[in-house]
Amino acid sequence: MKLFFSLMLLLSILFANDATIEVIKKVETLPSIALEDASRDYDTTFRLAFFKTLVADLNVLSLFNVDKHYNRISFDDSVIVANKDMYYVLRYKLSQGDKDSFNVEIKLISHDKNIFLKKYEIRNKNISVFVAHSIAYDINQFMGAPSIDWIKKRVLFSRVVASKKSEIVLSDYTLEYQHVVLKGGLNLFPKWANKNQTAFYYTSLGGEKPLLKYLDTTTGKSTTLLSSDGMLICSDVSGDDKMLLLTMAPEGQPDVYIYNIATKQTKKITAYGGIDVNGQFIDNDTVAFISNRLGYPNVFSQKIGSSSVEQMVYYGKSNSACSAHGEYIVYKSRESSNTFSDNTFNLHLISSKTDFVRRLTATGVNEFPRFSSDGDAILFIKTYKSQSALGVMRLSYNKSYLFPLKEGKIQSIDW
């Protein structure tokens, strides 16, 4: 089976090297996998919730046909009869350890052989979803599939709960775990400050002027970095966490600025008299951004320190948000000429090295795309029939997964 995955991987490297090329036809038969619960502790409700999370995670891997039947068994018994024909069986046991720690023991079985074993332990069962994500991550890695670091990352999002009222929430990528880290007032556009996800920047609109603030989640200390008339947003953080791309409007004119965290120096990058926003690092020297310099919002790029601007997208007449990862840029485009039709905003992917445009979504309002740090996936906000949901799109597998938000409206996201 590992040979199968190796071949799949080789084929994907050979033919799907360019993410803008959509893989229409793939091998349809994926190996089957069933789950068997060998837990003795915790109640049925909790066990079923964990089972559902694990099923969802395995689905997102896009490596298996996941059987959704819930089965119980002892951890050391042989595979149950109903699962004899399954290519894989993932058996797991949830148990309560010392000081109420949450423990999970797993074994991946194939043809009656244990091929992968692992144990997990955390202090608090309230964050058990992250264990399920870690299990999926490890199985993905065991199968030799491309890395999915993003599955273990924490998602930050701002949620509008009323006019001029919002919350900043920490969650997993499925929204199953949610913890409000900031509430009261209007705090928007949270952006992780580092790869370890120990602090974040956000815009505070509670006072007379917009403020850019930094919140250290390990100490709870919030500090103000900058203020600006009109608007002030941290759009991107450089790969080394040392520079920020900001949208500021000190004179009432929104432009893209670069901010050096160490020297606290701010330098203006764009200087157009209309709207320049949403700066994204393509590399250390070049930024992509949204500008209405052609009379409608579109994606452009500019070298830092140069005044020469390059148009990046030649498709669509209203492309008002983007996210960059190396040569790839995902952007939001208004599809319909009818301003308020049902099918209004879709996401598209381009490469700066080819002319291909790949449409990534087809229905609803899809916006705020954010590449994962490894470029494997795109997180986005989808609104469909007035419901807000977090979407995860796996580019190499051409699959999207949606996780609805039960209350409020997602305003912005980062992971």
Add this chain to the structure above:
Amino acid sequence: MKSILLSSAVIALLVFSGCSKEPVVDQSVNQAENVMQPETTTETVGSDNASVDTGNGAGDDLDNKEMKMAKLEKEFSVIYFDFDKFLIRSDMKENLSADAQLANTKASNLNIKLEGNCDEWGSDEYNFALGLKRANTTKDALIAEGVSASRISMISYGETNPTCSDKTKDCWSKNRRVNFKLLP
């Protein structure tokens, strides 16, 4: 009050983080892993719990002043905009002139904050910039009518400050607006 709230948040954080020692790893098994654990605290409380000082006359004066300011604020007309546009519509010019006159007469000793707002079609930075440009064109029009630029500040709330939440064109058009707020 703010510092008390922040201190409470930090204390709460320290209390909780004190409980959250590193997970113990069972080394005796095949492989064990500490699953990355999200922070459990950092919750801050908004100003809703702030107590109101009613014990002296200064508070009454303040309330009286704020009430007068709020009453005057309502006399300003809201400036509405077309979809995806920030130019002043011809049907709004009369309202703007009236607003400028009000700013230079009854409200001449107050500062003005222009709040740019958008409809719900977009939660991105562009929408916030659109709200700001709407505030900025309103500011330019006020300056042209003799209002001092130094009295005017701006803020954009994007789509986060709707006055109407129905899913209709009429409702969306009410949210594409600039509001006047008065500041001492």
